[in-house]
Amino acid sequence: MPELKCPVCYGTVKVPEDALDGELFEHEECGAQLELVTSNGSKVLKLAEEVGEDWGE
Numbered sequence: 001m002p003e004l005k006c007p008v009c010y011g012t013v014k015v016p017e018d019a020l021d022g023e024l025f026e027h028e029e030c031g032a033q034l035e036l037v038t039s040n041g042s043k044v045l046k047l048a049e050e051v052g053e054d055w056g057e
């Protein structure tokens with residue numbers, strides 16, 4: 001199971017092997033909502049945007 005880095009607390013987040021782009025995960029350690037994205041062929045986690053709020057990019 002791949003372990004990715006949480007962009008909020010820099011802790012480790014376990015992500016299923018078959019997780020898809022755009023899938024959301026909650027990091028239990030800090031409670032952050034994280035979105036899986038693929039960057040340059042590798043999976044990374046970014047902070048998911050709050051629903052209903054548009055922060056731009």
Ligand SMILES: [Zn+2]
Nearest residue numbers: 006009027030
């Ligand atoms: Zn975290």
